[in-house]
Amino acid sequence: MSPSAVPRPDDAQAPLIAASDLHTWFELRQWGFLRLGAVRAVDGVDFTLAHGEAVAFVGESGCGKSSLARTLLGLHRPTRGEVRFAGRSLGELKGRALKAYRAEVGYVQQDPYGALPPFLDVRRLLAEPLIVHGVRDRAERERRIRAALEEVRLSPAEEYLGKFPHMLSGGQQQRVVIARALILAPRLVIADEPVSMLDASVRVEILELLRHIQCERGLTLAFITHDLSTVRHYAERIFVMYAGRVVESAPVDDLLDHPQHPYTQALLAAIADPDAANATRLREVPAGEPPSLLHPPAACRFHPRCPHFMAGVCDRHDPPDFEPRRRHRSACWLHR
Amino acid sequence: MSAATLLHVEDLVLHYRTRQGTVRAVDGVSFDVRRGEALVVLGESGCGKSSLAKALMRLLPRNVARTGGRVRLGDLDATALSDERFRREVQWTRLALVMQASMNALNPVVRVGEQVAEPLRVQRRWSRRRALARAAEVFELVGVATDFLARYPFELSGGMRQRAVLAMALVAEPELVILDEPTSALDVLTQASIMNALKRIKRELGTSFILITHDVATSSELADRVALMYAGQLVEVADAGRFFAAPAHPYSQMLMASVPRLHQRARPEAIPGQPPSLFEPPAGCRYAERCPYRFARCAEHPPAFALGERHRARCWLHADDGEAGGAP
Ligand SMILES: Nc1ncnc2c1ncn2[C@@H]1O[C@H](COP(=O)(O)OP(=O)(O)OP(=O)(O)O)[C@@H](O)[C@H]1O
Ligand SMILES: Nc1ncnc2c1ncn2[C@@H]1O[C@H](COP(=O)(O)OP(=O)(O)OP(=O)(O)O)[C@@H](O)[C@H]1O
Ligand code: SF4
Ligand SMILES: [Mg+2]
Ligand SMILES: [Mg+2]
Secondary structure (H helix, E strand, O other): OOOHHOOOOOHHOOOOEEEEEEEEEEEEEEEEEEEEEEEEEEEEEEEEOOOOOEEEEEOOOOOOHHHHHHHOOOOOOOOEEEEEOOEEEHHHHHHHHHHHHHHHEEEEEOOOOHHHHOOHHHHHHHHHHHHHEEEHHHHHHHHHHHHHHHHHHOOHHHHOOOOHHHHOOOHHHHHHHHHHHHHHOOOOEEEOOOOOOOOOOHHHHHHHHHHHHHHHHOEEEEEOOOOOOHOOOOOOEEEEEOOOEEEEEEHHHHHHHHOHHHHHHHHHHOOOOOOOHHHHOOOOOOOOOOOOOOOOOOOOOOOOOOOOOOOOOOOOOOOOOEEOOEEEEEEOOHHO | OOOOOEEEEEEEEEEEOOOOEEEEEEEEEEEEEEEEOOOEOOOOOOHHHHHHHHHHOOOOOEEEEEEEEEEOOOOEEOOOOOOOOHHHHOOOOOOOOOOOOOOHOOOOOOHHHHHHHHHHHHHOOOOOOHHHHHHHHHHHHOOOOOOHOOOOHHHHOOHHHHHHHHHHHHHOOEEEEEOOOOOOOOOOOHHHHHHHHHHHHHHHOOEEEEEEEOOOOHHOOOOOEEEEEEEOOOEEEEEEEHHHHHOOOOHHHHHHOOOOOOOOOOOOOOOOOOOOOOOOOOOOOOOOHHHOOOOOOHOOEEEEEEOOOEEEEEEHHHHHOOOOOOOO
C-alpha cells in the first residue's frame, strides 16, 4: 500500500481528482466518413473529489455515466476540459507516468460477466495486473493475491485460487473483480454499476464490502449506479446526472431528503419503498423519455419534460449551478 | 375452490434433464389467483420463476424430465386439455405471457402494429383492418402513441418496445396475464410509468396478473398477493399488506430486511450464504442452511402451514400456530 493511501488529517479535504469543464463527445459517422454529428456523452462536468471520500454518480441509462468513468480513467481523451489527479493534468501523462496513473486508479467495470475472461482461473486473473505493473517475484505475487482474496472475503483463499469464473456465483465473481481492482493498492476506485446485475440480497453484501474497504484503506470511491435507493449508506455525496451533465450534487442525506432539481425530484417520486399501499395509487411521472445526446434539447436539458418549465428562460439559457442550500448545488433556473 | 378463483394451481412440477442431472426448477408449487387480483411471484435469480411461468403456459423446452400438477382456469380443467386444445382455447386468448427480455425478441423486420395484431388474425381470424384497429386501442391503453404502430422495433426505445410486448399480451383480452420481469431492464421513470399503465388496466379492465420479479419495491406497485419462491418451491403466500409489513417465513423476513429503502434510514442487511443447488436440493427445509432459527426439526421437509385466511408459510416454526396442508 502506498503511504499516501492512508488519510492524514491535514489532507482529508485535499482534492484527489478534479474535473473541470469536462466534455467527451463521440463523433458519429456513417460509412466511416459521413459526419452525422457528435454524441455528447459528457457535456460540461465539473467536480472535485477529496481524499478518502465516497461519492455516487446516479442517472438513467445512457446519461453518460460510463463515459465519464472512462474519461476519468484516461480511456477516452476529453473533447474539452481536463481531469487533474493529485495536482497533475491527465493530458500531460505519457508512457510510464500514464501507466503509474493506471495503477493509482482501480476500475470495477460495468457487467461483471463480461469482466472476467472465462479461461483464466482466479490466481491468473489476479496475477495479471501485478505482472503488467512489474511485480516479478512470484512469492510476492502469491502473497498479494491471497491478501486480496481475504480482503474481499473469499476465504480461505486456497479454495478459490484454482477456480474459473463459471464455477463462482455472481456475487463471488464480483468479489474477484473488486479484488482485481484493488490489488495494485490504488488511491481511487471507480466502480461502474458494481451490483446492478446481482440479486438484491447479494447487492447489499457487495456494497457493504466496498464501503468497508474504502474506509479501511482511506480510498476515494466513485460509485456509479442508476439506483438511487442503494446510495444512502454507501456514499457521502451524490451527483445526479442527466443527459451528459451533473444537474444536482449534495451530501447524501440532504439530497435524498431535500432534492432541489426538478429531475431529481421526479426520480425520487418514482421510486417505491415496498409498501402494499403503493398498489392503490398512481405515481407522478414526467412525460417523455431521456433525450438523444446527438441532438440534446437547448439550454436546460430537462426542459421538455419539466413540470416547472419557464418558457423563454429554461429553453433559452443554460442554467448555471446555484447553491440553494449549504454544499448543495442544483442547475435549475428556479433557484435564481 | 372459491367462486372468485380464476386460476388454481396445485402441486405444479417442472424438472429439466441436463448432463449434470435433473434440475428441479418447479418442485410442487400451489397457489390461486382470484379474478381482478395481482399475484406477485418474488424470488432470487435461478429459483424457478420463469420456469413456473412456462409450465403454466405449457411453453416447454425439449429437455423436460418431468411435469405434473393440476391447473384450473375458471371452470376449465386445463390439465385435462390436449396440447392442441390448450393452444387453441387457452394460450394467448385466456392466459397470456410477457416473457422475460421479450422486448428484445420482437421481429425486427415487421412493423410493431402488425406484430401486436397478429394473435387476433391467427387465432380469431380477424381481418387485418379490424385487428389493427384493436391494436391501436391497446397501444393507447399501455401508453404508446398510435403512430408508433407503423414503426419497426429498432425505431423504438426500450421502454416503448416493452410497452409493445405488453400490448401484444393484452390484445386478445386474456383473463390472466403473466408478466416475467417486465421492467427490470428499464429506467426508474419508465418503470414507474409502465407500472402506472398496469394499475390502470387492472382497475379498468379487471384483468388478473401474475407479476414475476426479483425486485421487491417494484412488486409492491401492483401486488394484492405475494408468493415468495425459494429453490423451486413457494415458502410463503400472503396478502401484500401482510407480506410487506410482517411476513412469517424467516426467508421472507430476511429478504424484506435486505431491501434498500430510499425514504428510510434503516440499513439494509444482506442474507449470508447462497441458495442450494436445484440438482439435489436438501431433504429438509431448503432454507435451513441460511436460517438463523434452524432447529432439529428442520432436517425434515416442512409442509406449507396455513396461518390464517389465504396465508401459508413453509416453516417448522409455524407448526403450532398453523395447520399442515391447509388450502391456500
Ligand atoms: N465509444 C462510443 N462511441 C460512440 N458513442 C458512445 C460510445 N460510448 C458511449 N456512447 C454513447 O454515449 C452515450 C452515453 O453512454 P454511457 O455508456 O456513458 O451511458 P451510461 O450512463 O453509462 O448508461 P448505462 O446506464 O446504460 O450504462 C450513449 O448514447 C452511448 O450510446
Ligand atoms: N431449459 C432448461 N434446461 C435446463 N435447466 C434449465 C432450463 N431452463 C432453466 N433451467 C434452470 O432451472 C433453474 C430455474 O431457472 P428459471 O429461469 O426458472 O429461474 P428464474 O427464477 O426465472 O431466474 P431469473 O431471475 O434469473 O430469471 C435454473 O437453475 C436454470 O439454470
Ligand atoms: S431550468 Fe427550468 S426546465 Fe430546467 S429543471 Fe429548472 S425549471 Fe425545469
Ligand atoms: Mg454505463
Ligand atoms: Mg427468469
